[in-house]
Amino acid sequence: MTGVSADTLRYYEKAGLMDGVSRNVGGHRRFSSADLNGLRFVLKLRMTGMPIRDVRRYVELVRQGDATTDQRRSILQGHGDRIRQQMSELARCLEIVDVKLEMYDLGLSPMDEHDCTKKLASLLEGTLK
Amino acid sequence: MTGVSADTLRYYEKAGLMDGVSRNVGGHRRFSSADLNGLRFVLKLRMTGMPIRDVRRYVELVRQGDATTDQRRSILQGHGDRIRQQMSELARCLEIVDVKLEMYDLGLSPMDEHDCTKKLASLLEGTLK
DNA sequence: CCTTGACTTGGAGCGCACTCCAAGTTTGTA
DNA sequence: TACAAACTTGGAGTGCGCTCCAAGTCAAGG
Numbered sequence: 477m478t479g480v481s482a483d484t485l486r487y488y489e490k491a492g493l494m495d496g497v498s499r500n501v502g503g504h505r506r507f508s509s510a511d512l513n514g515l516r517f518v519l520k521l522r523m524t525g526m527p528i529r530d531v532r533r534y535v536e537l538v539r540q541g542d543a544t545t546d547q548r549r550s551i552l553q554g555h556g557d558r559i560r561q562q563m564s565e566l567a568r569c570l571e572i573v574d575v576k577l578e579m580y581d582l583g584l585s586p587m588d589e590h591d592c593t594k595k596l597a598s599l600l601e602g603t604l605k
Numbered sequence: 606m607t608g609v610s611a612d613t614l615r616y617y618e619k620a621g622l623m624d625g626v627s628r629n630v631g632g633h634r635r636f637s638s639a640d641l642n643g644l645r646f647v648l649k650l651r652m653t654g655m656p657i658r659d660v661r662r663y664v665e666l667v668r669q670g671d672a673t674t675d676q677r678r679s680i681l682q683g684h685g686d687r688i689r690q691q692m693s694e695l696a697r698c699l700e701i702v703d704v705k706l707e708m709y710d711l712g713l714s715p716m717d718e719h720d721c722t723k724k725l726a727s728l729l730e731g732t733l734k
Numbered sequence: 735c736c737t738t739g740a741c742t743t744g745g746a747g748c749g750c751a752c753t754c755c756a757a758g759t760t761t762g763t764a
Numbered sequence: 765t766a767c768a769a770a771c772t773t774g775g776a777g778t779g780c781g782c783t784c785c786a787a788g789t790c791a792a793g794g
Contacts, residue, residue, distance in 0.1 A: 482741085483783055490744095491781095502790045504741055516729040517705075520698040528781070549709040552702050559699045563692055569649040570688045573681055576646075580678040600645040611771085612753055620751095631760045633771055657751070 478515055485515075492532040493518050495539055524559050572599050607644055614644075621661040622647050624668055653688050701728050 480488075485505075488494050494515060497505050507515075514535075521531050534551055537544040575596050609617075614634075617623050623644060626634050636644075643664075650660050663680055666673040704725050 481783080484781085486742090487782065499742095500790095502741080503743095504790070513726060513729050517701070520701050520729075522781095524695060524698045524702075545709055549706065552706050552709070556699060556702045556706065559695055559702065563695050563699070566653060566688055566692050566695070569653045570685060570692070572646070572649050573653075573685045573688065577678065577681050577685065580674055580681070597642060600642050600649075610753080613751085615772090616752065628772095629760095631771080632773095633760070651751095 477512065478519060480515070480519070488515070488518065491528055493528065493535055495535055521555065524555070525562065526555055568599075572596065575599060606641065607648060609644070609648070617644070617647065620657055622657065622664055624664055650684065653684070654691065655684055697728075701725065704728060 485494075489497055489505075494511060497507060497511055500506050518531055518535070521534070522528070530551075534548060537548050537551075579596070614623075618626055618634075623640060626636060626640055629635050647660055647664070650663070651657070659680075663677060666677050666680075708725070
């Protein structure tokens with residue numbers, strides 16, 4: 477349902493990313509819809525680059541209840557900012573890839589693969605890590 | 606100049622991500638501005654999630670000269686598409702984080718942390734991997 | 735009931751991208 | 765010239781996030 481492998485599901489549970497997945501009489505996991513949506517949210521955090529230990533921290537705070545809402549809010553705020561940063565970084569990288577493609581489409585195949593246009597050179601210099 | 610560690614620089618050269626970095630008489634590396642811009646471009650590819658083996662493949666094609674421009678173009682086109690995909694995925698994840706934050710700001714601290722609003726639930730369901 | 739396949743656990747193994755180390759060489763300053 | 769700091773190499777080690785394995789248990793169709 478989420479595209480995650482059974483092994484990863486087990487790993488996430490062991491790692492504390494999923495709280496209290498219940499079992500049937502035989503000991504097999506039964507995922508509730510809350511488990512499922514919890515997992516889906518965890519996957520959003522993972523997809524956007526939050527490391528597993530930080531997701532665990534968040535999930536622990538959820539378990540601890542209302543007293544931790546402030547901490548959780550600030551975690552999500554910080555993470556939201558990081559996502560916005562990633563997006564703008566991605567946009568800058570995409571611009572450079574697109575300028576390269578433009579060069580290829582113009583049939584430019586310069587001696588110097590990278591210094592060939594001022595446009596590209598300045599883009600490359602402009603966005604230092 | 607690029608924020609990359611000396612070790613990573615050496616690793617990238619060994620891995621074939623940087624072509625022909627020259628040495629001085631003593632054998633120490635002397636990075637030309639072409640090396641530098643090449644590295645900067647490599648870093649853009651890496652930042653946007655291109656694995657090292659694919660970057661190497663691209664760099665090899667560059668070394669092979671004009672005969673490979675078509676292949677290089679299609680690599681970059683594919684990669685550009687992947688970046689655009691990443692960006693829209695990030696946007697969807699950000700939306701979910703922001704909805705969660707809204708909930709926190711409204712003082713909602715529901716029994717069920719994830720199913721609490723239809724808005725969030727539908728967002729979570731809508732964006733399966 | 736019996737078989738087949740899916741599940742359970744703890745723990746080992748893997749691929750990636752670095753990151754560090756040791757032993758030796760080169761460089762730049764006093 | 766002496767010496768510390770920065771470089772060279774090959775190779776080992778690390779951290780992350782899974783992924784696989786073995787040995788055993790459970791579930792469902794014939």
